[in-house]
Amino acid sequence: MVRKETFAEILARQGVVSPEQIAEAEAMAKSGNMSVAMALERLGYASGDEISRAIAQEHGMEFINIGDVVIPPNIVELVPESVARENAILPMSEEDGALKVIVSDPSDLDTQEKLRFILNREVRYALAPRDSILEAINRYYGQTEGESADSMLQEFTDTAIDFTETEESSDDEDDVVDESSAPIVRLVQMIISEAVQLRASDIHIEPFEDRVRVRYRIDGVLVERDSPPRRLLGAILSRLKIMAKMDIAERRRPQDGRIKVTANNKELDLRVSVLPTNHGQSVVMRILDKDSISVGVRQLGLSDRDFRAFQQLIRRPNGIILVTGPTGSGKTTTLYAGLNELNRPDRKIITAEDPVEYYLPGINQVQVRHSIGLDFASIIRSMLRQAPNVILVGEMRDQETAEMGIQASLTGHLVFSTLHTNDAPGAITRMVDMGVPAYLVASSVIAVMAQRLVRVNCKKCKQPYTPREAELKEAGITPEMAEGATFMRGRGCGHCGRSGYRGRLGIFEMMLMTGPIRELAFKGASTQEIRKVAIEKGMSTLYADGVTKVLKGITTIDEVYRVAKRTSKD
Numbered sequence: 322m323v324r325k326e327t328f329a330e331i332l333a334r335q336g337v338v339s340p341e342q343i344a345e346a347e348a349m350a351k352s353g354n355m356s357v358a359m360a361l362e363r364l365g366y367a368s369g370d371e372i373s374r375a376i377a378q379e380h381g382m383e384f385i386n387i388g389d390v391v392i393p394p395n396i397v398e399l400v401p402e403s404v405a406r407e408n409a410i411l412p413m414s415e416e417d418g419a420l421k422v423i424v425s426d427p428s429d430l431d432t433q434e435k436l437r438f439i440l441n442r443e444v445r446y447a448l449a450p451r452d453s454i455l456e457a458i459n460r461y462y463g464q465t466e467g468e469s470a471d472s473m474l475q476e477f478t479d480t481a482i483d484f485t486e487t488e489e490s491s492d493d494e495d496d497v498v499d500e501s502s503a504p505i506v507r508l509v510q511m512i513i514s515e516a517v518q519l520r521a522s523d524i525h526i527e528p529f530e531d532r533v534r535v536r537y538r539i540d541g542v543l544v545e546r547d548s549p550p551r552r553l554l555g556a557i558l559s560r561l562k563i564m565a566k567m568d569i570a571e572r573r574r575p576q577d578g579r580i581k582v583t584a585n586n587k588e589l590d591l592r593v594s595v596l597p598t599n600h601g602q603s604v605v606m607r608i609l610d611k612d613s614i615s616v617g618v619r620q621l622g623l624s625d626r627d628f629r630a631f632q633q634l635i636r637r638p639n640g641i642i643l644v645t646g647p648t649g650s651g652k653t654t655t656l657y658a659g660l661n662e663l664n665r666p667d668r669k670i671i672t673a674e675d676p677v678e679y680y681l682p683g684i685n686q687v688q689v690r691h692s693i694g695l696d697f698a699s700i701i702r703s704m705l706r707q708a709p710n711v712i713l714v715g716e717m718r719d720q721e722t723a724e725m726g727i728q729a730s731l732t733g734h735l736v737f738s739t740l741h742t743n744d745a746p747g748a749i750t751r752m753v754d755m756g757v758p759a760y761l762v763a764s765s766v767i768a769v770m771a772q773r774l775v776r777v778n779c780k781k782c783k784q785p786y787t788p789r790e791a792e793l794k795e796a797g798i799t800p801e802m803a804e805g806a807t808f809m810r811g812r813g814c815g816h817c818g819r820s821g822y823r824g825r826l827g828i829f830e831m832m833l834m835t836g837p838i839r840e841l842a843f844k845g846a847s848t849q850e851i852r853k854v855a856i857e858k859g860m861s862t863l864y865a866d867g868v869t870k871v872l873k874g875i876t877t878i879d880e881v882y883r884v885a886k887r888t889s890k891d
Contacts, residue, residue: 325379326378326379327379328358328372328375328376328378328379329343329346329357329361329375331375331378331379332361332367332371332372332375335375337366337367337371337375338361338366338367342361342364342366343357343361345364345619346360346361346364346366347360349363349364349617353615358372358376363616363617363620364617364619364620365620368780369450369451369452369453370386370450370453370780370781372450373425373448373449373450376427376448377427377447377448380427380428380448382427382446382447382448383447383448384447384448384449385413385423385447385448385449386449387411387423387449387453387454387456387457388453388781388814388815388816390413392411392412392413392414392457392461396412396413396414396415397412397461397462399412399415399420399440400412400420400422400440402458402462404436404439405458405462406458406462408424408432408435408436409424409425409451409454409455409458410422410423410424410432410436410454411423411449411454411457411458411461413447416445418442418443419442419443419444419445420440420442420443420444420445421444421445421446421447422436422444422445422446422447423446423447423448423449423454423457424446424447424448424449424454425448425449425450425451425454426451427446427448433446453816455518455585456815456816459518460815505553505556505557505560506560508549508553508557509557509560509561509564510582510584512524512526512535513582513584513589513591513606514584514585515537515546516537516608517584517585517587517589517608517610518585519537519539519544519818520539520540520824521537521538521539521608522538522539522541522607522608522649523537523538523605523606523607523608524536524537524604524605524606524608525537525538525543525603525604525605526557526561526603526604526605526606527598527603528551528554528598528600528601528602528603529551529600530551530600531551532548532549532550532551533548533549533550533551533553533554533557534548535547535548535549539818539820540776540820540822540823540824540825541649541774541776541825542776542820544818554601557604558595558601558602558604561580561593561595561604561606562576562578562595564580564582564593565578565579565580565591565593566578566579567593567595572597572602573597574597575594575595575596575597576594576595577592577593577594577595578593578595579591579592579593580593580606587610587612588611589608589609589610590608590609590678590679591606591607591608591609592606592607592609592676592678593605593606593607594606594607607678609678609679611679611680613654614653614654614657614658614661614679614681615661616654616658617658617661617662618631618632618635618658618659618662620658621651621654621655621658621826621827621829622826622827622828622829622870623827623829623831624829624861624866624869626859626861627770627829627831627861630768630831630833631659631770631831632662634767634768634833635659635662635663635735636663637735637767638733638735639730639731639732639733639734639735640730640735640736640765640766640767640768641726641727641730641736641737641738641765641766641767642659642735642736642737642738642767642768642769642770643717643738643739643740643748643766643768643769643770644656644737644738644739644740644769644770644771644772645739645740645741645742645743645744645745645747645748645769645770645771645772646739646741646742646771646772646773647741647743647773648741649774650772650773650774651772651773651774651825651827652739652772653678653679653739655770655772655827656713656737656739657679657681659737660672660681660684660711660713660737661681663711664681664683664684666683668710668711669685669707669708669709669710669711670683670684670685670709670710670711670712670713671684671685671686671687671704671707671709671711671712671713672684672685672686672687672712672713672714672715673687673689673697673700673701673704673712673713673714673715674686674687674688674689674713674715675688675689675697675715675716676688676689685707685709687700687704689715696722697714697715697716697717697718697722697725698719698721698722698725701714701722701725701726701729702725704729705729705732705734709734710734710735711734711735711736711737712726712729712734712735712736712737713736713737713738714726714736714737714738715738715739716738716739716740716741717738717739717740717752717755719755720755720756720757723752723755723757724757724761726738727757727761727762727765730765731761731764731765740752742771743771744771744830744848744852744862744863745769745770745771745830745831745832745855745860746769746832746848746849746851746852746855747771747848748766748769748771749762749766749769749838749842749848749851750847750848750851752766753842753845759842759843759844759845760843762842763834763839763840763842763843764839766834766842767833767834768831768832768833768834769831769832769834770829770830770831770832771829771830771832771863772827772828772829772830772863773827773828773863773867773884773885774825774826774827774828774884775825775826775827775828775867775870775876775880775881775883775884776820776822776823776824776825776876776880777822777823777824777825777826777875777876778809778810778811778821778822778874778875778876778877779811779813779814779816779817779820779821779822779823780816780823781814781816781817781823782811782812782813782814782816782817782821783809783810783811783812783821783874784809784810784811784812785807785808785809785874786808786809786810787808788803788808788878792878796868796871796878796881796882796887797868797887798868798871798872798878802868802872803872805872806871806872806873806874807872807873807874808871808872808874809874809875809877810877811823822876822880826870826875826876828863828866828867828870828881828884828885829861829863829866830860830861830862830863830866831860831861832851832855832860833858833860835858837854837858838851838854838855838858841854862885863884863885864881864885864886864887867880867881867884867885868881
């Protein structure tokens with residue numbers, strides 16, 4: 322009997338992936354308790370469409386590009402929404418009394434049996450990527466797209482329930498969120514679910530004089546959604562405060578809390594911040610998704626040279642590795658990727674964080690509590706008595722923390738930390754400015770990595786384009802560089818919310834502390850001098866790394882301009 326090709330072998334035959342990449346995905350799948358298909362997609366070696374096509378070929382099934390089909394409402398109604406959502410399936414058409422259903426996993430026989438039982442008819446199957454199915458479910462059943470939010474808000478506008486915010490008294494707050502608040506509970510859950518569905522990193526609920534504005538930060542850019550009526554503000558706030566275990570009567574002081582919530586079959590942590598403004602209390606909820614930090618070092622977006630250097634650095638026995646960049650530039654993800662790589666039974670890893678955002682199994686994480694005097698410096702001091710191999714210090718904010726981190730590195734520990742500077746060379750002068758002696762900085766820091774996040778061209782709608790000559794000249798791209806380049810740009814589709822971008826990747830500037838740079842640091846040289854020597858020794862700047870990704874068609878010139886400015890050296 323002839324053995325059937327597996328989907329991985331089909332992808333290899335088609336030249337989509339190499340045998341080495343398959344082996345890496347199989348190892349990741351084994352250690353991360355996931356399928357090989359999921360590992361290949363996570364590693365970025367193959368797209369969801371390519372994988373699904375190969376799986377369909379392996380099982381002799383039809384592959385469906387959901388964006389190309391229109392499903393009539395009478396077919397959609399044949400499968401209850403709850404069944405479609407729970408099993409990530411979508412009815413497509415009727416053929417000879419049988420219902421054709423789109424699924425993402427042909428080997429999930431339990432779901433197929435369940436469907437046959439629930440629908441009580443013959444079911445035939447076609448294949449599509451899970452993400453595409455979930456998006457289509459939202460589109461056809463209208464639960465988390467814009468129109469559903471409108472209908473939910475319409476329900477509030479049409480009803481006689483009046484949730485009025487009273488600044489003077491909060492005696493009725495409990496009533497607002499108790500028996501009479503079922504619609505508010507649903508509205509808050511809907512806002513959170515929609516944000517998760519749209520891959521938002523945070524939710525902003527902001528009060529103004531005549532309305533309440535709801536915005537989601539998607540791929541680092543704020544997108545405005547629906548505006549609930551102003552009169553719902555008090556009820557929304559009370560609901561969120563109760564979920565976050567805050568004081569609902571406190572309206573004048575800022576408050577922080579956490580919410581554990583399940584949305585779209587995912588368990589999520591929300592970090593909630595409430596801030597009083599002149600029109601009421603503004604709320605920002607940071608969505609902490611465990612999946613977002615389970616990335617490996619390979620998926621961060623490092624160039625081959627920087628990837629090899631980073632792999633060697635994190636295996637050093639001692640020294641300080643600094644990651645720099647503004648808030649929201651992916652520093653935590655990079656550090657956690659390094660820690661995940663080092664997280665083995667023979668190593669002890671302790672972190673000091675403010676606050677602990679993600680919980681990592683096998684790692685001792687300590688939360689800073691300034692109210693009881695538990696700050697970074699005191700945690701590091703105590704941490705060293707626990708004989709760790711690797712230490713993560715959330716941020717080097719002051720001289721004492723920086724000096725304690727340096728002492729830890731000099732006594733044989735590998736220390737990871739972050740700093741808020743614009744580029745890698747600036748981290749050296751920033752530590753000296755803090756009051757740390759230059760000789761200590763020079764002898765302890767082994768590398769500084771600056772980073773930003775750029776949005777990636779949408780895989781579904783990206784297409785080649787030719788930049789204008791003036792555009793290339795302004796970007797510093799020479800005709801020789803442009804000759805072998807693949808410039809791409811997303812035209813905008815349903816998959817990327819019409820933006821042309823979906824997902825983000827890092828651009829990096831890795832400065833290794835070579836002998837000449839160590840000497841400059843020891844002498845207290847300026848950032849410009851250090852930067853000049855680092856570039857001469859082969860450091861690729863943030864902008865240059867961004868341009869490399871533009872030439873490969875990963876992102877666009879506009880996007881690199883947005884996050885990294887060109888200097889005279891680029």
